[in-house]
Amino acid sequence: MLDGNSRQNLATFCQTWADPEVHRLMDECLDKNMIDKDEYPQTAEIEARCVRMLADLWNSPETADAMGCSTTGSSEAAMLGGLAMKWRWREKRRAMNKSADRPNLVCGPVQVCWHKFARYFDVELREIPMEKDRLIMSPEEAVARCDENTIGVAATLGVTFTCQYEPVEAVCRALDALHADSGLDIPVHVDAASGGFLAPFVDPDLVWDFRLPRVKSINASGHKFGLAPLGVGWVVWREARDLPEELIFRVNYLGGDMPTFALNFSRPGGQIISQYYNFLRLGREGYARLHGACYETAAYLGREIGRMDIFNVIYDGRGGIPAVTWSLAEGATPGCTLYDLSDRLRGRGWQAPAYSMPANRQDMVVMRALIRHGTSRDLADMLVADLRRCLDYFAKNPVLNPLGRREAGGYSHT
Numbered sequence: 001m002l003d004g005n006s007r008q009n010l011a012t013f014c015q016t017w018a019d020p021e022v023h024r025l026m027d028e029c030l031d032k033n034m035i036d037k038d039e040y041p042q043t044a045e046i047e048a049r050c051v052r053m054l055a056d057l058w059n060s061p062e063t064a065d066a067m068g069c070s071t072t073g074s075s076e077a078a079m080l081g082g083l084a085m086k087w088r089w090r091e092k093r094r095a096m097n098k099s100a101d102r103p104n105l106v107c108g109p110v111q112v113c114w115h116k117f118a119r120y121f122d123v124e125l126r127e128i129p130m131e132k133d134r135l136i137m138s139p140e141e142a143v144a145r146c147d148e149n150t151i152g153v154a155a156t157l158g159v160t161f162t163c164q165y166e167p168v169e170a171v172c173r174a175l176d177a178l179h180a181d182s183g184l185d186i187p188v189h190v191d192a193a194s195g196g197f198l199a200p201f202v203d204p205d206l207v208w209d210f211r212l213p214r215v216k217s218i219n220a221s222g223h224k225f226g227l228a229p230l231g232v233g234w235v236v237w238r239e240a241r242d243l244p245e246e247l248i249f250r251v252n253y254l255g256g257d258m259p260t261f262a263l264n265f266s267r268p269g270g271q272i273i274s275q276y277y278n279f280l281r282l283g284r285e286g287y288a289r290l291h292g293a294c295y296e297t298a299a300y301l302g303r304e305i306g307r308m309d310i311f312n313v314i315y316d317g318r319g320g321i322p323a324v325t326w327s328l329a330e331g332a333t334p335g336c337t338l339y340d341l342s343d344r345l346r347g348r349g350w351q352a353p354a355y356s357m358p359a360n361r362q363d364m365v366v367m368r369a370l371i372r373h374g375t376s377r378d379l380a381d382m383l384v385a386d387l388r389r390c391l392d393y394f395a396k397n398p399v400l401n402p403l404g405r406r407e408a409g410g411y412s413h414t
């Protein structure tokens with residue numbers, strides 16, 4: 001009862017609206033354990049079909065026998081992609097009779113799952129710091145961090161902090177050049193948690209997927225823009241040989257011979273079935289229309305926020321995820337920080353997070369609003385009206401004096 005209202009949560013990338021059929025499917029699938037492929041062979045078949053559909057969507061050269069699986073979300077999927085890269089790198093090192101004890105992974109500003117991967121599996125994370133207005137990885141910065149111990153480059157299609165896409169194609173080209181110059185052949189994994197279910201539908205000409213031979217694996221969250229209910233992610237490898245055989249376990253204690261290569265074992269099957277339902281019900285055209293509407297709403301919100309002089313729009317919803325990211329304009333004197341503003345918006349139920357950027361832009365504080373299916377233009381209008389109301393309130397009741405210092409008695413989030 002005391003939890004927030006999920007549709008007003010502009011912080012989450014996860015799906016917070018589902019049609020009645022999905023509710024019904026989830027109910028009917030309550031007892032289905034997706035790992036038990038002997039008892040639930042049709043759920044297994046549906047999972048396999050989803051993998052093939054995703055391999056096709058991401059332009060895999062091996063759609064018919066694509067290698068991949070469902071997971072609990074992108075975090076687990078990213079771990080599997082990372083593990084495969086680590087195993088392949090180690091195999092290569094051993095074949096050359098070279099040490100394989102200091103693996104590293106090169107990435108831009110990543111979601112926390114990659115920090116977990118690096119720590120849990122003993123891989124050095126070489127995270128490219130932000131620099132002035134460059135808030136994502138650049139091909140030059142990525143290549144500069146690669147060496148013989150690099151298991152791969154993880155590029156993000158929809159960066160958590162800004163919602164921008166990293167330039168996967170340019171990064172691959174730069175790695176091609178590195179390969180030609182130095183012999184270092186570095187694979188790329190794309191963390192397409194959000195973008196994997198957006199770009200193929202609304203920006204099909206953007207080349208980021210298996211059309212690039214260097215992209216060996218891709219993960220995406222079914223429960224984000226895949227429109228499935230919470231609890232499903234996907235990972236797909238380019239070719240069967242990109243997933244080392246040692247990572248696949250075969251068990252027969254549920255009856256039948258079952259290959260398994262996820263971290264988890266028992267898991268509900270309803271999310272997978274709902275994912276398939278959405279694929280069939282919406283098709284490419286349906287996903288394109290739903291997401292297209294979100295992009296229009298995001299562009300509208302970006303324009304409205306851009307019209308408020310005290311804000312500086314950092315990402316306006318174009319070329320990445322349907323979302324808006326903004327900071328305070330230089331010299332603006334709203335009488336509050338973005339943290340105060342976020343707090344005040346909470347009074348109307350909105351969760352619009354304020355947060356600081358990672359290295360080297362910790363000085364920059366931003367607010368971000370995701371636009372998902374279920375965030376209508378009407379809802380966006382109400383958010384804009386509430387934003388204006390909050391700003392009026394702080395103009396009349398500042399918690400900061402014009403020098404940006406807190407009045408006595410004010411509180412601080414830091």
Ligand SMILES: *Cc1c(COP(=O)(O)O)cnc(C)c1O
Binds near residue numbers: 111158160191192194
């Ligand atoms: C959300 C997200 C993740 C984690 O995904 P879950 O599905 O929540 O486990 C990883 N990477 C990126 C870029 C994300 O946006």
